[in-house]
Structures are given as structure tokens and as C-alpha cells.
Amino acid sequence: MIILITFVVLFALLFLRVPIAVATGSVGVLGLAYYQGWGAALSQLGSIASETVISYEFAVIPLFILMGNIVAKSGLAEELYAATYALIGHMRGGLAITTIGACGGFSTFCGSSFATAATMSKIAYPSMIRYGYSQEVATGVIAAGGTLGILIPPSIALVFYGIITETDIGQLFVAGVIPGLIGIVMYCLAIIVISYLKPGSCPSGEKATFKERFAAIRQLWAFSMLVSIVLGGIYFGFFSPTESAAVGVVGAIFLTFLRGKFDWQRMRDALEDSAVTSVSLIAILIGSLIFANLVNVSNFPYDVVDWIDSLGFGLLGVLFVIIAIYLLLGAVLESISMLLLTVPVFYPIVSSMGMDLIWFGIVVVVATEISLISPPVGLNCFVLKSVLPDVELKTIFKGVFPFVVADLFRLALIVLVPSISLILVQ
Amino acid sequence: SETLTLRYNQWFPPTHWSQVDGLLKFFKQVEDATEGRVKIRPSAKPLAPPTRNYQAVVNGVADVAWGPHGYTPGAFPLSEMVEFPFDNLDAEKSSKAYWRTFNKYFKPSGMHDDVVTLAVHVTSGGNLHTKDSAIVSAKDLDGLKIRVQTPVVSNALKELNVIPISGSLVELREFLSRGVIDGTALSDELLTGFKVDKYINHVTQIPGGLYSNSAFIIMNKDKWEMISPADQAAIMDLAGEKLSALMGKLWDENDVKARAALKARLGAEYRVASPELISSLTTVFAPARENWLKEAEKEGVDGQQAMDYYKSELEAMK
Amino acid sequence: MPLSVLKVLEVLCSKIAIVAALLMALVIFVDVVGRTVFDTPLGFSYEVVSISLAIMFYSGLYHVHKTKGHITIDLLDKFYVGTFGKIIFWFVYLIECVFYTTLVITLFMQVEESYKFGDVFLFLGVMKWKVLLAVSVFALIAWVSLFVSAPKRNSGF
Ligand code: NA
Ligand code: NA
Numbered sequence: 073m074i075i076l077i078t079f080v081v082l083f084a085l086l087f088l089r090v091p092i093a094v095a096t097g098s099v100g101v102l103g104l105a106y107y108q109g110w111g112a113a114l115s116q117l118g119s120i121a122s123e124t125v126i127s128y129e130f131a132v133i134p135l136f137i138l139m140g141n142i143v144a145k146s147g148l149a150e151e152l153y154a155a156t157y158a159l160i161g162h163m164r165g166g167l168a169i170t171t172i173g174a175c176g177g178f179s180t181f182c183g184s185s186f187a188t189a190a191t192m193s194k195i196a197y198p199s200m201i202r203y204g205y206s207q208e209v210a211t212g213v214i215a216a217g218g219t220l221g222i223l224i225p226p227s228i229a230l231v232f233y234g235i236i237t238e239t240d241i242g243q244l245f246v247a248g249v250i251p252g253l254i255g256i257v258m259y260c261l262a263i264i265v266i267s268y269l270k271p272g273s274c275p276s277g278e279k280a281t282f283k284e285r286f287a288a289i290r291q292l293w294a295f296s297m298l299v300s301i302v303l304g305g306i307y308f309g310f311f312s313p314t315e316s317a318a319v320g321v322v323g324a325i326f327l328t329f330l331r332g333k334f335d336w337q338r339m340r341d342a343l344e345d346s347a348v349t350s351v352s353l354i355a356i357l358i359g360s361l362i363f364a365n366l367v368n369v370s371n372f373p374y375d376v377v378d379w380i381d382s383l384g385f386g387l388l389g390v391l392f393v394i395i396a397i398y399l400l401l402g403a404v405l406e407s408i409s410m411l412l413l414t415v416p417v418f419y420p421i422v423s424s425m426g427m428d429l430i431w432f433g434i435v436v437v438v439a440t441e442i443s444l445i446s447p448p449v450g451l452n453c454f455v456l457k458s459v460l461p462d463v464e465l466k467t468i469f470k471g472v473f474p475f476v477v478a479d480l481f482r483l484a485l486i487v488l489v490p491s492i493s494l495i496l497v498q
Numbered sequence: 499s500e501t502l503t504l505r506y507n508q509w510f511p512p513t514h515w516s517q518v519d520g521l522l523k524f525f526k527q528v529e530d531a532t533e534g535r536v537k538i539r540p541s542a543k544p545l546a547p548p549t550r551n552y553q554a555v556v557n558g559v560a561d562v563a564w565g566p567h568g569y570t571p572g573a574f575p576l577s578e579m580v581e582f583p584f585d586n587l588d589a590e591k592s593s594k595a596y597w598r599t600f601n602k603y604f605k606p607s608g609m610h611d612d613v614v615t616l617a618v619h620v621t622s623g624g625n626l627h628t629k630d631s632a633i634v635s636a637k638d639l640d641g642l643k644i645r646v647q648t649p650v651v652s653n654a655l656k657e658l659n660v661i662p663i664s665g666s667l668v669e670l671r672e673f674l675s676r677g678v679i680d681g682t683a684l685s686d687e688l689l690t691g692f693k694v695d696k697y698i699n700h701v702t703q704i705p706g707g708l709y710s711n712s713a714f715i716i717m718n719k720d721k722w723e724m725i726s727p728a729d730q731a732a733i734m735d736l737a738g739e740k741l742s743a744l745m746g747k748l749w750d751e752n753d754v755k756a757r758a759a760l761k762a763r764l765g766a767e768y769r770v771a772s773p774e775l776i777s778s779l780t781t782v783f784a785p786a787r788e789n790w791l792k793e794a795e796k797e798g799v800d801g802q803q804a805m806d807y808y809k810s811e812l813e814a815m816k
Numbered sequence: 817m818p819l820s821v822l823k824v825l826e827v828l829c830s831k832i833a834i835v836a837a838l839l840m841a842l843v844i845f846v847d848v849v850g851r852t853v854f855d856t857p858l859g860f861s862y863e864v865v866s867i868s869l870a871i872m873f874y875s876g877l878y879h880v881h882k883t884k885g886h887i888t889i890d891l892l893d894k895f896y897v898g899t900f901g902k903i904i905f906w907f908v909y910l911i912e913c914v915f916y917t918t919l920v921i922t923l924f925m926q927v928e929e930s931y932k933f934g935d936v937f938l939f940l941g942v943m944k945w946k947v948l949l950a951v952s953v954f955a956l957i958a959w960v961s962l963f964v965s966a967p968k969r970n971s972g973f
Binding site: 085086087088089090091092093094095097098101114115117118119121122125126127128130131134135138311315317318319321322340343344346347348350351352353354355356454457458461465 | 830833834836837838840841842843844845847848852862865866867868869870872873874876877879880883885886887888889892893896904907908911912914915916918919921922923925926929947948951955
């Protein structure tokens with residue numbers, strides 16, 4: 073009961089525009105004080121506020137943002153887009169489709185949707201705006217594309233799921249491939265639909281001449297070099313994905329030198345921007361972790377299990393309820409804390425009903441993805457908001473709507489046709 | 499009378515044998531012995547990270563916790579005594595001896611003063627696992643990149659020209675599969691438990707362990723005071739040496755299983771360390787043992803006496 | 817507090833955040849190169865990076881507090897106008913101040929706890945409470961920024 077009140081208070085505070093970090097954090101602390109006393113509540117605030125930031129794992133956030141910023145400020149990103157534009161800009165929604173493809177590509181070496189959205193908004197947003205896309209479509213495409221990172225291997229979410237449920241992580245990665253590709257295809261379909269419904273917001277350009285195209289491809293060398301260093305280094309075993317972020321930063325700086333575009337002021341701007349963006353994102357992470365502890369302490373997860381049991385549904389009914397809970401929780405929780413909180417509680421239920429745990433893993437991760445972009449609150453949309461402060465949040469949510477619809481279709485497919493997730497692992 | 503529900507900080511996978519057959523079983527025993535007056539319920543997700551198990555119980559964030567002492571280096575210098583090489587041939591016996599040493603020497607010096615200690619135990623000893631090259635003698639270690647857990651092991655192996663790599667267990671799979679490291683110093687049970695054994699083609703077993711881990715099971719003091727003296731006695735009857743031994747035994751059983759599986763796959767490539775390698779390792783670990791005696795003295799404990807007692811208890815159990 | 821002191825704090829915090837961000841990238845890069853090319857990794861890179869992240873976060877917080885850079889949900893903004901809007905603003909600001917004040921206090925409590933506990937950074941050998949103290953001091957400086965920037969924020973309404 074108390075936990076439901078805290079959810080109501082939290083939403084009230086959020087809509088009064090209390091910063092998200094402060095709203096989740098303060099409701100979390102008050103709730104924890106109710107359940108465990110002030111000593112324990114304050115100790116958790118201090119502990120989370122220090123442990124979350126004295127952490128190697130989360131350094132990936134500023135580093136990938138920084139790499140994106142340097143790429144964006146050095147003109148590399150513009151080149152990439154100019155080249156792509158010359159190649160497929162004349163197609164309907166060509167540049168938006170490129171963005172989805174780039175997100176998918178970036179996802180293959182970045183396990184975090186947080187970082188994918190942050191990086192791609194630095195690279196893709198300015199170019200899409202320059203070529204006449206509306207803010208709505210541009211941000212929607214990036215926020216949605218960012219969620220691809222969570223399913224396409226390597227995926228931090230699947231690693232956590234595998235550890236909790238003792239499912240083979242390698243098999244989970246393989247199982248995620250087809251649903252991930254379906255995601256890319258459906259997003260592209262969504263873009264084509266948008267381009268027919270609102271041609272003005274998603275323009276097609278003029279067809280470039282053969283000569284222009286050739287010149288464009290030649291321009292791509294710098295960007296390709298950076299991507300191949302970062303990707304190649306991971307695949308040939310020189311460094312871990314976490315380290316690739318740092319190598320990417322140094323590589324990007326080096327490239328700006330090579331091309332004679334290094335400029336101290338720009339470098340400072342890129343660093344300052346990255347620091348500010350990361351600070352507001354990590355603040356949200358702290359608030360969200362505190363709130364997750366409250367949900368944990370309240371025994372809410374166990375109450376939900378009892379409730380689901382009392383409904384007496386079959387597997388599909390139970391899955392439906394579980395997915396609904398995910399969409400609800402995604403409003404306030406970051407994906408990893410959501411998984412940590414819910415998977416241990418839910419997987420014994422579905423497992424006892426005979427569901428394959430690899431299949432459930434994919435269902436859970438896709439549901440988590442949707443919650444990251446669905447209104448009223450979705451963490452990926454906040455990432456965009458923080459990187460692009462001039463864009464209103466409601467514009468982002470409007471833009472993301474078609475992709476949420478596409479995702480719901482995909483989730484239904486995955487739930488109804490288990491072999492989509494299982495065919496590659498059997 | 500009323501039920502007291504205690505919260506256990508579930509940071510380790512809840513389906514792991516250490517939880518199912520160890521702690522969760524103990525919690526059930528407590529519930530039965532107190533006729534339901536004391537219940538211990540695991541949290542749905544960790545309430546505190548692995549590094550803060552102890553402090554979480556002190557502050558009342560969690561009521562009960564289990565965790566390795568080594569996750570907060572420096573905070574429990576005395577516990578390092580059981581982490582030195584070669585003493586841990588059977589984790590059950592070592593855990594019993596450890597519990598006795600803890601009560602006789604460490605507890606009186608103030609270790610674990612701000613909590614109620616239900617058990618202390620050791621986990622199975624570590625061996626050397628490598629990907630491409632076998633370690634037969636000390637010179638085979640020359641230039642290898644080995645993932646290590648503690649500075650004690652790191653400093654000792656450095657003397658044998660190992661390049662020690664630190665990194666979380668989560669990254670171990672990635673490091674091994676991508677060839678960032680040549681091998682690890684782990685227990686066989688952890689190697690198979692983390693499902694990284696498929697990357698390992700050579701094992702050099704160090705009898706008694708290259709190192710061991712020390713772990714605690716503790717309860718919040720205020721919560722303990724809320725339990726009636728009769729129930730406290732009933733719980734302590736299940737805890738203490740019995741619980742320490744139970745945890746040690748589980749480790750030993752699973753380590754034996756993992757060892758059998760590794761031996762079946764690797765055949766002769768699962769080898770026991772040669773006397774020459776053992777003697778080199780003894781030499782390079784000597785400074786750390788000396789250093790520990792000084793640390794113990796700072797804590798007000800006669801380290802040599804405690805170490806001798808631990809070994810004589812172990813000897814008596816043989 | 818005189819304006820010039822604030823200015824110095826702001827510039828200092830922003831410089832430190834920048835250096836910390838750059839340090840993270842460089843330390844990891846040197847570690848990778850050291851390991852792959854010269855077979856000599858930096859044992860302490862994990863710890864330097866995690867400490868840098870903490871320093872970057874709390875020193876960067878100054879600027880975010882000052883510029884009202886925290887992420888909020890602006891879906892109902894059009895209703896918060898006039899006197900009503902002002903009341904809402906001060907209400908929100910009050911919650912923010914209480915929350916961050918509590919946060920700074922609990923951080924200092926962590927310093928004390930860690931001092932008693934005595935844990936150290938494994939490879940650097942630095943006592944953890946010293947790092948926590950530095951982090952808390954930056955949090956305190958950022959907290960100052962939250963308080964002095966209130967009147968300026970209100971003029972935006
Ligand atoms: Na990914
Ligand atoms: Na959502």
C-alpha cells in the first residue's frame with residue numbers, strides 16, 4: 073500500500089518538474105526511512121551517492137559521450153553524413169534510415185543504450201536538422217535507435233540476465249540477433265511510413281551525380297579509420313569494450329590533429345559538454361538506484377508474485393501482466409536496476425510454467441527497451457533532452473511514438489512466436 | 499509471539515549452491531528452530547553492493563549478510579591469515595579451524611565488534627589456470643599475464659615475472675576469450691561456476707591453494723537484541739562452527755566436482771605443482787607473511803601464536 | 817559570499833571536471849597501450865579511473881546546479897505561469913535544496929564511516945576515506961552553487 077502511495081507522490085513531483093534525480097532520490101529516502109529508519113535510509117543515500125560515482129563501470133558514460141563530442145566538433149560527423157547523404161539521401165527517409173543503421177552498428181560494440189543514444193545524438197542530430205528533418209523525427213529516430221544497443225550483442229542487460237538466471241550468456245547473445253534485426257527492419261518501416269504521412273518532416277534530397285558520390289566516399293576515410301580501430305581492437309582482442317571508449321577518445325583527438333582541425337577551444341568545449349551531460353545522467357542514475365532500493369525493501373516484488381499467483385492465468389496471461397509491469401516500472405527505473413529488481417522474482421514463475429528461460433530473457437529485454445522510450449518517462453528520451461537542451465521533451469516523445477508502436481508489434485511477435493528467439497540456439 | 503522478519507542482502511546469484519544449499523537452508527533451519535518467530539528473507543535485488551556487506555549490516559540497511567572480507571581491503575587485516583597459500587587442503591576443516599581461531603584470537607581483539615558474527619569460513623584454494631601454455635616450473639610463469647584478485651598474490655607473482663592484471667570477475671570471460679590475459683589464479687569451482695573453463699587448457703593445482711578467501715556471515719546487533727534469549731541460543735546452536743563448517747563443506751564438495759570435470763577434460767594437462775614450483779612460491783610469499791605478523795601486532799594479536807593455533811587445529815583434524 | 821570567490825570556485829570546478837574526464841581517457845589508453853605493446857599494464861588504472869569519475873561528477877555538479885542543467889519533465893510547463901508558476905518554482909527549489917543538503921551531509925557521514933572502517937584502494941594503497949573526503953568537499957562546493965543561483969533562476973519565469 074505504502075509503495076503505491078510513493079509511486080503517486082513520485083509522479084506528482086515529476087510533473088511539477090522536480091528534477092528527476094531529486095524526485096526519485098527524495099521519495100526513495102523518505103520511503104526507506106519509513107521501512108528501515110532514518111539511519112539506514114541516510115546511509116543508503118550516502119553510500120549510493122558515492123559508490124555509483126567511484127566506479128570504473130560507469131566511466132563508460134562520459135567516455136563515449138566525449139568520443140561523440142570530439143567527433144561532432146571536429147567535423148568528422150558532418151563528413152560521414154554528407155557522404156551518406158550523397159549515397160542514399162535521395163531515398164525517402166534515407167538519412168533517418170542511416171541513423172538507425174549507425175545506431176545498430178554502434179550497438180555492436182557498445183552494450184549500453186544510454187551511451188548509444190548519447191553518442192548518436194551528438195553525431196546524427198545536427199546533420200539531420202541541417203538536411204531539413206524536423207526536430208520531432210530526428211530525436212525520435214535517435215532515441216529509438218539507441219534502444220537497439222541493449223539487445224544487439226554485446227548487451228549489458230543480457231549479461232545481467234544470464235548471471236541472475238544462470239542461463240548461458242553466449243546463447244542469450246545468439247538468441248538476441250534475430251529479434252535485434254527485426255527491430256532494425258521495423259524501425260526502418262516506421263520511418264518509411266512517417267515519410268509518407270509527413271513528407272515535410274522527413275525530406276528526400278536530390279540525387280547526387282556519380283562524381284559527387286565518389287568524392288563523398290573518399291571523404292569517409294577518417295571516420296572509417298576511427299570505427300575500424302575501435303571495432304577491430306575489440307574483435308582482435310586488444311581491448312575490452314569499456315576500454316574501446318577511451319581508445320576512441322584518444323583516436324578521435326589524434327584524427328583531428330592529422331586533419332589539421334585541432335583547436336584548443338573546441339577541445340575544451342567538447343570536454344565541458346561531456347562533463348555536464350554525464351553529470352546530469354549520472355545524477356538520474358543515483359536517484360533511480362535509491363528508488364530501486366525502496367521498491368526492494370517494500371517487498372513489492374514478492375507481493376506482485378503473490379498477486380500474479382492469485383490470478384490463476386496461463387503462461388500468456390502471466391506474460392501479459394509481467395510486460396505491463398515492465399512498461400510501468402520503466403517510467404522511473406533505469407534498465408539495469410529494473411532487471412536486477414524484477415528478474416529474480418519473475419523467472420521462477422514463468423520457468424515453472426514451462427517457459428524457456430532464453431526466450432523469457434529476450435522478452436524481458438525487449439520490454440525493458442520499450443520502457444526506455446515510452447512516455448511519460450523514458451530514460452533514453454532524457455538522454456536526448458540532456459544532450460540537446462533546446463528540444464522540448466514533448467517533441468521527443470511525439471517523435472518516438474511511431475517507434476514505440478513498432479516495438480509493441482515486435483514484442484507481440486516475440487511473445488507469440490518463440491522460435492524467433494530460439495531458432496538460432498537450438 | 500510476534501514474528502521478526504530479517505532482511506538478507508542477496509547480492510550473489512540466488513540459485514547458486516552457496517545460497518540454496520548453504521545460507522537459504524540455514525535461514526530455514528532458523529525459522530524452524532524458533533517456530534517461525536525469526537524469519538530471514540532474501541532481498542529481491544542487492545540492497546548494498548558486495549563491497550558494503552559489512553557496513554550495510556552495521557547501519558541496518560540489511561539485517562543479515564554474507565560476504566568475503568577481501569572485498570574491503572585493509573578493513574579486516576586479521577582475516578588475511580587464512581588467505582595465505584598451502585593451508586587450505588579441505589575448506590570444511592579449514593573453516594572449522596578458522597572459526598576456532600577467530601573466537602580465541604581475533605574476536606577478543608575487537609574484530610567484528612559492531613555486528614553479531616554467525617560464522618566465518620574459507621572458500622576453496624586457488625590454482626593456476628592458463629589458456630595456451632602449461633605451468634610446470636616457476637620459469638613457465640615468466641611474462642604471463644595472469645588475472646589476480648589481491649595485491650598479496652599480485653606482489654608475490656611479480657617476483658616470478660608474472661604481469662598481474664586486475665579486473666572484476668564479470669570481465670573475466672571477456673578478458674580470457676579475447677586473449678587480454680593468458681590465465682587466472684582462481685579456484686576450480688569458480689572457474690567452472692563462471693563458465694570460463696572452456697577457455698582453459700592447462701591447470702596447475704597448488705595443494706592447499708595459491709590463496710584462499712575469507713568470508714563472514716553476520717547479523718545486525720539491534721535486530722539480534724530483539725530476539726528472545728531462548729531463540730538466540732537456538733540460532734547460535736545452528737550457527738557458529740556448524741554453519742562455518744557447512745559453508746566450507748559446500749565449497750569443498752563443489753571444488754572436488756569441478757576438479758573432476760576439469761581432469762576428465764584435460765587429462766595430463768591437469769597437473770599438481772612440482773616441489774620446485776611450490777618452493778619458489780613459498781619464497782615469494784614469505785615477505786607477505788612477515789608483513790602480516792606486523793599487522794596483527796598492530797591489532798593487538800600475537801600473530802605467530804594465532805597462526806600456530808590455526809595450523810595445530812588443522813593438524814588435529816587430519 | 818562575494819562574487820569573485822564564486823567565480824573562482826566556478827572556474828576551478830569546471831577545470832577540474834575537464835581534467836578528470838581527460839585523465840580517465842588517457843589512463844585507460846596508456847593502460848591498453850602498455851599492456852598490448854609493452855607488456856606492462858598499469859595495475860592502478862581501475863582505481864584512478866573510478867576516482868576520476870567521482871571527482872568529475874561532483875566538480876561538474878557545480879555548473880549543472882548553476883545553469884539549472886538537471887533533467888526535468890517539461891510536459892506540463894505551459895500551466896506553470898504567473899503567481900502559480902512562481903509558487904511551484906519555489907516549492908521545487910525547496911525540495912532540491914533539502915535533498916542536496918541531505919546528500920552532502922550523508923557524504924560526510926560516509927567519510928567518517930570509512931575512516932573508522934579503514935578500507936584502502938587495493939592497488940593505489942590510498943585510504944578510501946581520503947578520496948571520499950575530497951569527493952564530499954566538491955559536493956559541498958556544488959551545494960553552495962545551488963543556493964546562490966536561486967534568484968537568477970527565478971527570473972526565467
Ligand atoms: Na550492444
Ligand atoms: Na517509459
